[in-house]
Amino acid sequence: MSKSAMIRARMEPDLKEEAEQVLAKVGLSPTEAIRLFYRQISLRGGLPFEVRLPNAATRAAIxxxxxxxxxxxxxTAADVMRTARA
Incomplete structure (x- = not known):
């Protein structure tokens, strides 16, 4: 199939740069990453990750x-668990 469909999106320049640096480290171009994302949406019938609002504890931590x-x-993780139970 011919690759002729176009996608255009606006985003913050810093976000674009940061993401493209990560993609370069794993050997993907932005186009390949978008294609991979769309393929996963198609295969899964939805987003390939859970999208939800953080709970109250997570919002407080943020x-x-x-x-x-x-x-x-x-x-240690044990120290975290002891503090969480207290």
């Missing part, structure tokens, strides 16, 4: 991370 204050860190 807001805290964006606030600029120092975040708590942990040495």
């Amino acid at each position: 807001a805290e991370a964006r606030s600029g204050k120092k975040l708590k860190s942990f040495k």
